[in-house]
Amino acid sequence: MYYLKFGLENQVPNLAGLAIGQRDVYPGVQSLTIRNLEEQRYTIDLVNPLFQLLGTMDFSFVLIYLFPLVIISFGFNLISEEKESGTWSLVRSQSTSALLFLKYKLGIRLLSILVTLLCLLAIGKVYLAIPLDRHFLTFVLVSILYVLFWFVLTWWVVSFNWSSSQNAQTLLSLWVFLLLIIPAAVASLQRIWFPIPEALTAVMENREGYHSQWDLPKGPTLDKFYQKYPQYASFTHPEDKDFSWLWYYAMQQQGDEQAAPQVKAMQSKLAERQKFAEQTAWFLPSLHAQMTLSMLSLSDLQNYLNYLAAMEEFHEQLKGYFLPKVFDGTPVANEKWEAFQLEKFHDKPSKSIIEIFAPLVIVILCLLLWATFNYKKIGLNKN
């Protein structure tokens, strides 16, 4: 049992193919022995940090970063191109509503982008065999709302009646601000406000807690073990021996016990980081869309935290099953090893419909109202 590992897989939904999120950073499967948990929990293969720095090119990247650029190029000169080419006066005199003309113009562009978006999603759905369930439909709706947000943002900037170059500069600045500067600032604030020195100290405490037991009297180690697991009180360490598996696993347990406060603090700070990002995202549609797509495809930090909790439970189950057999010396041959398959952890997206849609819908409505006011100001509400 010292070497034997049992796997727990953080099941990857097919939808994660569209939004990889943090799946490339955190492990999707972890193999555990019944020895102390903390030493094994974060033991993962190293990925070339340069590759991680580059990130992954998935659908969510295309949607979040590239679609807005296309939308900006489609809409930045909605009025100004007519003015700069001299057709605006004729357009206004011919159409009963110039505003309606602009809406049609933008509407055609919106339609072409939406058709492209839905085609990409349809291809992704078929290619990745994504089930047509609530989560996928929510994913599609969030993508559509995000596209709408950028169109409305463009509509809002255009409503200030600036020149083409001013509109382009403003929209590209907003793109840089919303997609590069703000997320980087949020990530920096997360690190500053919620530092996690416990990530290192937990490992150190765990190692110390376990290794120091070799040189200590066995009595106190066993007492602490019995206190945690009274069901094993009937098993005792043979007084005439230096080593027994009971004492060894009690010693392993001490590693986890000693690191427990740091582990708890680290997980709590990770949860706080996630909460902070979610709260900030209420005011930043780009961040919200990105986080929501990751949440729906179970590739966000919350999913990893849930997986860590499941790993702890899985480890306890393994110990609960095997430790009595180890302690009373049950022959290995009696065990049906083929029954031990890779266990799967099934997570579910955790946000409500309101939490998912409200931040995008509210911003879209506010921008639409503001734009309507601006169009009224420049006299386009009438004609």
Next chain:
Amino acid sequence: MIEAKHLFKRYGDHVALQDLNLKIEEGEIMALLGQNGAGKTTTINCFMGFVEPSSGEASIAGLSVSSHPEETKKLLAYIPETVMLYPNLSGIENLAFFSALAGLQYKDAELRAYLSKSGLQEVAHSQRVGGYSKGMRQKVGIAIAVAKKAKALFLDEPTSGLDPKASNEFSTILKELSVQGTAILMATHDIFRAKEVAHKIGIMRDGQLVTVLEANDISANELESLYLKSI
């Protein structure tokens, strides 16, 4: 058909229009003369709904432009000093597009007829507007206005930059439209063209309509000297 009552337009401290009153009946052509900045274009812009009057009323067929923008827009057409069209579309496609904006759908033959009537050579109908001269674009502009069957036509220095032949053709078309009952308000610097086509001539100075004359009652030379005195 076209009427302005006590029309004022202020831009901050600057008064662009000052108590402007005018009336143009069906089939009547009125030319507005005046220096740059006299208020001719602002007057037209008030009727087009491009600018909101500070006070007073601009109306077409008895409907206030401010309170009935959509209805009045259906009744009027506009030809700017330089008609700018979509350069990648042909003359006929531009006409079809601008007619569609006004809610009018025409067959190909009808569109060609409007363009021909406006004096655009048939060979140019399907050519891209990017290669048109200013005169050719003006003719498409006229075709757009004619195709709209507007009851009121506003022209902002429409013959500026046109050669004499094109100007003459333009005048002929205006007279035809006038005979058909269209009321026309034309801002211009061209005193002789104004005398030739207009029934009434108004002279503007500093946002005010200082003189209104019957074109038949005055010769071109008298008009010129009166104009020079007035400004």
